Amino acid sequence: MTPFPPPLSGSAQDETPELRPRFDENGLIAAIAQDAGTGEVLMLAWMNAEALQKTIETGRATYWSRSRGALWVKGETSGHTQEVIELRVDCDQDAVLLKVRQTGGACHTHRESCFYRRIEGGVLSFTGKAD
Structure with a gap:
């Protein structure tokens, strides 16, 4: 049972002042974490309704781990926390943007961002170093 009202139809969803997230099947x-100071995209993760609600309530980024099938508070074991400075939804509320104050690396590889490889001519080049 979700704590959020269901999404609206059509353009009504785009203009509603109510939080009505459109969760997938x-x-x-989708939850995108962005550094609140620099604007750098740090990571893409997933949230279920409970993770989104906990993030709103606590101000700490909480995600749904698809591999573990459990809630995951970012930094709970690593110490690499994400303090949520601002939380946004996109136009039809099927993605959220977390502007965060990141402590330590956001990526499980200990890099600042999970987006540390650039595609150039079909070949990957590394742009960030692990701690």
Whole structure:
């Protein structure tokens, strides 16, 4: 049971002042973490309704781990926390943007961002170093 009202139809969803997240068929919504200071995209993760609600309530980024099938508070074990400075939804509320104050690396590889490889002519080049 989701704590959020269901999405509206058509353009009504784009203009509503109510939070009505549009979760996918697996009950998930894409969550993009962005450094609040620099604007750098740090990571893409997933949230279910409970993770989104906990993020709103606590101000700490909480995600749904698809591999573990459990809630995951960012930094709970690594210490690499994400304090949520601002939380946004896109136009039709099927993605959320977390502007965060990141402590430590955001990526499980210990890099600042999960987007540390650039595609150039079909070949990957590394742009960031691990700690």
